[in-house]
Amino acid sequence: MLKDGTLFSNLGITLCETVLSFLLVILIGILCATLLWYSKSASEILEPYLVILNSLPKSALAPLFIVWLGTGMTTIIVAGISVALFGCIISLYTGFRQVDEEKIKLIYTLGGKKKDVYKKVILPGSIPTILSTMKVNIGLALVGVIIGEFLAARRGLGYLIIYGSQVFQLNLVITSILILCLIAMFLYQCIQQIEHWYKKHL
């Protein structure tokens, strides 16, 4: 497999799916948390649903995604998003709300509006929260992608694991698991580097 390169193409697909769903999670997460922060009624209505969705085992949703979206890459990415998204929204929103009230008042005393509060205090003040949320979510996105690949894929490391176990090629299974460990470590290191860079440039 190493020779014909299929291992690498499978690895590449899993990595690509993970990174894509991770980026989407962060983007949608920040957008949703912003919306919740902006509108009190939205947060009051949506918070219980978020808590329920967050504690729901997301693998239960995967069969639904297959029926709705087919067995392509979209399903896998959506599965990855579904695992990480709700926790991400909750922790970002909590982080936004923990910003010091007095700092918010300061912006108002300087003649700012709610928009300025968001741009000047909430967002820059929440960067540490965003970074720590990213650290958790890169792992969760990988979990979601592997679940998706178990159920629906024809390619990717998750598929290799399932395929290997079905044909009793445990060396294939264990190789894939080891590669997954490396991917997890690599992705975590990337976020760590971003964090270091941020701390240095603060």
Added chain:
Amino acid sequence: MNEPLLTLKGIDFSYHSLTGEIPALKSITFQVKNGEFLALVGPSGCGKSTLLNIIAKLSEPENGTISFQNPDGSIHYPRIGYMLQHDHLFEWRSVYRNIILGLEIQKKLTSKNKEHVDQLLKDYGLYAFRHKKPSELSGGMRQRAALIRTLSLDPEILLLDEPFSALDYQTRLTVSADICHIIRQSGKTAILITHDLSEAISIADRVLVLSARPASVKAEVNIHLTLADDSPLAARKAPEFGAYFNQLWEELSNEKTKKLNFLHKNPFC
């Protein structure tokens, strides 16, 4: 100096919570003269900050009016500069970028205003530190930076909400002297909230004593100290200082015993 800049008449305000209504201010009436340094003292939690919020238009009074008379005859509401208890300099911005925050928000970052900021930085000895992070400054310098941030918007009235209370005593004396000097020099009108009577006497021209909640103006004391030097440190040595202190203390302690009696009579309150 003598014409009133701001006149508050019959200001009422109460907080609404799920458990009921808490009256905070009750028919507050007073005037602030142009160029005057006014101090407000009162028992803690009596609603002094609420009053400043109303003057700064951060909250609306339930009853009463605020009228103003600009010395130049213009009809805009006086520009307000508000200094809070803590400096709240943002760690993710340099000192300079913290100071221009207000200008940035109000979209007034013109080259003229930038020059003004540079001049303020030079005047108050922070020019060399403008690219540093706030955490690299001392407590007094941070407070000065916060004052420059407020002054950069060229306010006509400065509201100071216990701006020195977070500092240790020694720093506090020098910083309050420092800031008082800056404000006097620029001829701004200022309203200072403090719970430190000697600070109020040494800095202000006039002290208003507020009653316990709901706050109303209980007494007014004009401060005249016979000392040529206007520094608050020298003011503390003035012969009248002790008398003013006792007078204010009496007014305040009446309020405190009233509050205690009230608590004794209504232990569940």
